[in-house]
Amino acid sequence: MMLHFVMFVGLLAVGRGDVFTAKESEDIKGYLETLMGCQDIPGLSIAVVKGNETWSLSLGYANIAAKREVTEETLFGIGSITKSVTATLIALMIDESKGNITFDTTVSELLGEGYDFMTKETTIKDVLSHRTGLSSLTLATIFGGPPGISREDFSKLVGMLPSKPFRGEMLYSNYMYMVAGHITEKVWGASWEENLNTRLLQQIGMTSTDPYIESDDVTEDRYARPYVYLRGELTEGDPSAFDIGNVGPAGSMASNIPDMVKFMRFMLNKGKLENGTQLIKEATIQQLWQPVTPMPPFMAFIMEKLCPQWPVADVSVGYGMGWMRNVYRGRRNIWHAGGLHSYNSLLWLFPDSNVGLHISINGPTLSSSKSPFNMLLSALYYVTDIVLGETPWLDRQTVCTFPKPWFDVSMFVPPSDTDDTPITPEYPLSDYAGSYFNPLVGEFLVTLDKSTDQLRIKLNKLDGVLVPKRDGSFGLACNGVYEFLTWSEKDKPMYMYSAVFIRGADSFDGVDLVMTLPLDLPIRFQVQNRDDNIKTEL
Structure with missing residues (x-):
């Protein structure tokens, strides 16, 4: 059954006049409602930070069956935006070391014996910028790793990973971010989850954020329920699919609008807390944002937007440490996306304009005709243009076809087998x-x-x-x-x-x-x- 319900709207606007006018807010609301209707999005939360002002909007349902609406307090999985937070935690670890640890410190110095990386020269920067040449091990991230193994022991299997040349092309790796989380465990003597919570999240004031989604969490009322496409129907997903085990530092976090607003403001203030305390040095934050590795050709091809094919330019500069860097309409955009099946999020920072945007949805999942990432892109392009004073190049018609008419993602979908002849394997x-x-x-x-x-x-x-x-x-x-x-x-x-x-x-x-x-x-x-x-x- 496709989504046909009356859209609940929850709106928080603090200093709205300094972020959007009343008309702009209504235009954005109408645009997002159109997006949700044509793309079967159950629930959505979005926030915009501009200087000291905040605007946010919650739409749709966190639980369709119970008709529980999304509010600004509703938790959504943020997927690989967790990598940005893990990298920020590493930045804090480096600053606290007072020069004993840098981004160029080798991993072997911190982890000790038993971790057989491709080379002893592998550094923290290599791990955080996806240039170790080692596999992501996506299979284990999705379906689970070896049962009963600790994060430490799992990290020690690094020498068995499939590989490409060291410091060659970018090879996006969830496994390496698990190793990054494990590095904090070795240095600080506590779990990554505890380090993240006590040393970073609590300091920023992100008191509602869960470092790690467990299977039972997504059925609680504080969470948005996850919805998947199953044989053409929007259906609630099985909770066990959302527990990614040891690979948590790569994508296990869940957060809500107030906490993501605090995180965006912390990053835009370049490591400074709301009380004025400089938790992480500005120079260290800037290092996270500095491009290290070019995007691989396939990823750049599907994400980059160049004129004259596109009405505007969104150019990939590269991947830093836990953050990607683009130039959108001439402005530096520091960003990351996150996807864990139904939960999809997108975070954009425009540090030179002191603007940040975050959006989360709880479905649908990827299909041959729908892409959650493109749904989020079409939302943030429109809202970003308005907050930056640009004329939006998307509207309520193109939001439902994006990225068409400019780009057709179906070229990546393998063609259907139209041959009715039975397939007989070569061997019994x-x-x-x-x-x-x-x-x-x-x-x-x-x-x-x-x-x-x-x-x-x-x-x-x-x-x-x-x-x-x-x-x-x-x-x-x-x-x-x-x-x-x-x-x-x-x-x-x-x-x-x-x-x-x-x-x-x-x-x-x-x-x-x-x-x-x-x-x-x-x-x-x-x-x-x-x-x-x-x-x-x-």
């Missing part, structure tokens, strides 16, 4: 069945279900089936908790991963799980010796 299905293992992720168990003649798989929190493809690989179709990742639309599956089996002399030696979009490196699972305890047929 029983040959593919077995237990495959990778120490970074755990067991990838493939069993043959004779009742359906399908290969079923189990990987930590993931259950699914392998669907034969014409190129000889198998599409990984998710069931259960993660079914929405494959079946967002009713009759058009999307395979986030493909399974490519590695044939030995007379059997399969392993299997590579390969992302459909080139956002991470393949993960290889080696076959385990078969014994009576491994059941490969159902």
